[in-house]
Amino acid sequence: xxxxxxxxxxxxxxxxxxxxxxxxxxxxxxxxxxxxxxxxxxxxxxxxxxxxxxxxxxxxxxxxxxxxxxxxxxxxxxxxxxxxxxxxxxxxxxxxxxxxxxxxxxxxxxxxxxxxxxxxxxxxxxxxxxxxxxx
Numbered sequence: 001x002x003x004x005x006x007x008x009x010x011x012x013x014x015x016x017x018x019x020x021x022x023x024x025x026x027x028x029x030x031x032x033x034x035x036x037x038x039x040x041x042x043x044x045x046x047x048x049x050x051x052x053x054x055x056x057x058x059x060x061x062x063x064x065x066x067x068x069x070x071x072x073x074x075x076x077x078x079x080x081x082x083x084x085x086x087x088x089x090x091x092x093x094x095x096x097x098x099x100x101x102x103x104x105x106x107x108x109x110x111x112x113x114x115x116x117x118x119x120x121x122x123x124x125x126x127x128x129x130x131x132x133x134x135x
Contacts, residue, residue, distance in 0.1 A: 001026055001067070004026075004067065004073070004076070005023060005024070005025075005026050005076070005080075006023060008073060008076050008077045008080055009023050009024070009080055011077055011109075011113055012077055012080040012081050012083075012084055012109060013084065015081075015109040015112050015113065016081050016084055016085075016105065016109050018081070018084035018085065018087070018088050018090075019084070019087075019088070020083070020084055020087040020088070022057065022087070024051075024057055024058065024059045024079075024080060024083045025057050025058045025059070026058075026059055026061055026076065027058045027059065027060050027061070028060075028061055028062075028063040028065075029060045029061070029062065029063055030062075030063055031045065031062060031064070033060065034047040034048075034050060034060070034062065037050070037052075037060075038050050047062070048061065048062040048065050048072075048075050049061050049062065049065075049075040049076060049078060049079040050079065051079045051080075051082040051083050051086070053091060055086045055091065059076065059079040059080065059082075059083060060079075061075070061076060061079070070113075070114060070117040070119045071114070071119065073113075073117075074110045074113050074114050074119075074121075074124070075110075077109060077110055077113050078106045078107065078109065078110040079106075081105060081106040081109045081110075082102065082106055085102050085105070085106070090102060095133075096133035096134070097133050100131055100132075100133065103131075107124060110124055111124050
């Protein structure tokens with residue numbers, strides 16, 4: 001798994017133009033972890049990866065995710081982009097506009113990765129495209 005993280009970290013640096021001296025840890029967690037920590041108790045939680053807004057060195061990935069395909073890898077890559085954003089001080093601005101910009105960047109990198117791997121990225125990042133901040 002360390003090799004996978006190193007490869008995806010390299011992709012994230014290349015495609016995002018962000019840098020870090022450290023590489024995150026990948027921590028596999030059960031669905032209940034995401035229900036409790038990301039989805040506010042909703043059992044309909046669809047989250048498969050998470051990097052906490054508070055930072056840290058861990059990226060949490062759903063333990064049932066099949067780590068042998070590009071779509072799963074793209075989820076890890078997406079979270080690595082958030083890790084790099086945090087390491088580069090981009091989480092300091094807590095505004096809605098900045099939060100959307102960070103999410104759009106992560107989805108953009110994820111889609112570019114899938115494109116380079118020859119995978120059709122239907123639906124990746126569609127919800128964030130239509131999101132906007134209330135003024």
